[in-house]
Amino acid sequence: MKAEPTGDPPLGSEESGPSETIPAWEQLPVPKPLREAVAHGVFGLTEEGPIDPDEEDVRALTEEHARQLIATLADAQAVEDALRTGEDPRTGRVPKTQEARKHLAEFLARENTRLKNAYSSALAAYAGGFGGDATHQLDHWVRKNVAGGMPGVGRYDPGHPWHYYHEGDNAPPIPVDEIEPNLGVGRFIERELPKNRAKRAVRLRELLQLERERVENDKRRYQEIVERGAEALSRYDREIAHTSDELARATALSLKFSHIGYGLGRVAWLESQIGSSVAMPLLGTKTACIRRSDS
Structure with a gap:
């Protein structure tokens, strides 16, 4: 049996593969x-x-910084997607064993921190020579290019920050109760379940309760960001990870939207496996508990 590698090449290295983006250099x-x-x-x-x-x-000099920022941001987004889906961004597959999944989660957590710090450090270095306004413009250009080009009306889905950002789609957040489940995530759960029928049934119910609680927490957090905007975010998100409150808000909304859709998809799959007889509203929570009262 082939041993699990102990050293993980960082994303963006030759071993993990380069990030592919075609920047609009003329802009x-x-x-x-x-x-x-x-x-x-x-x-x-x-x-x-x-x-x-x-x-x-x-x-x-600016092109050199931009290339570094593009590669770092693209890898950071790949890590965030992987943390949500459980897929290894270097292979596109979910690890088969519990040990391998744990190893991947630890690697992704390290990469997430490393990449965010690297991006912030690169922006800070550029600001030392050109100032805050120029750095904000460069950050804006990089994020636009990593997003896939110049934004247009309706170009970005709600799981992307530019769906909410004023220079992207500038779209309002989707009401929390209208977020659709991602129905393709069930295949990831199957690999976590015991083969024994009795143990499988117990584990299904445990996972269903856990996923319902996670979805409710994500919904509350999403609604908090909708209502309070950047005020609901940490100092790190507002002052270090992003160059503006508006971009920090857009990123937070896109992540929570994705988390909710992912969680709802897992809940739907678990309910379908257990049977409709145990399907019930999420924790019995009413919309009024999530949304702000009009009174």
């Missing part, structure tokens, strides 16, 4: 360097004094 923002950054030698020093980069130098 890359090319800012002017901060005068104080030039004076402090941020762009280098020579015997004649600090280097003052011209437009060609700035474009080359």
Whole structure:
């Protein structure tokens, strides 16, 4: 039997495969360097004094940063998808054994932290030479390109941040009770179940209760973000992981939308396996518990 590898190549390495994105380089923002950054030698020093980069130098430097940011963000999004689906982003398959699934989850958690920190650090380095406004424009350009190109009306589904972002679809959040289940996720549960019929029945009921609770928690969190916007988010999300409150809100909504659809799909599959006789409303919770009262 082949041993499970102990070392995981980070996403974006040659072993895991490159991220494929075709950027719109002609629309890359090319800012002017901060005068104080030039004076402090941020762009280098020579015997004649600090280097003052011209437009060609700035474009080359910005392209280098943009390529790094695109690769990092694309990998980060792949990790977030994998954490939701359980699939290994390097193979597109769900690990077969419990040990392998645990190993993958630990790897994805490490990668999630590493990639987010790398993206934030790259933006901070760029801001040191060009300032906050230029960094926001670069971040905006990178996210637009990773999303698949220039946004248009109705281009993005609700599981994508640009569905809500003002320069994307600028769409309102879907009412929480109208989010549809992702019915394709049931195949992932089958691999978690015991073969013994009695044990399988017990495990199905345990999972159903667990998934119902998760869905309710996700619904409450989604509605909180709908109602409070960025105020419902952490300082890290607002000030470090994203360059604006609006983008932080859009990302949080897209993630929770995906979590709810995924959870509803698991609930639907579990109910179908157990039988309609045990199917009941999620924890008996009424919509009024989730939505803000009009009174």
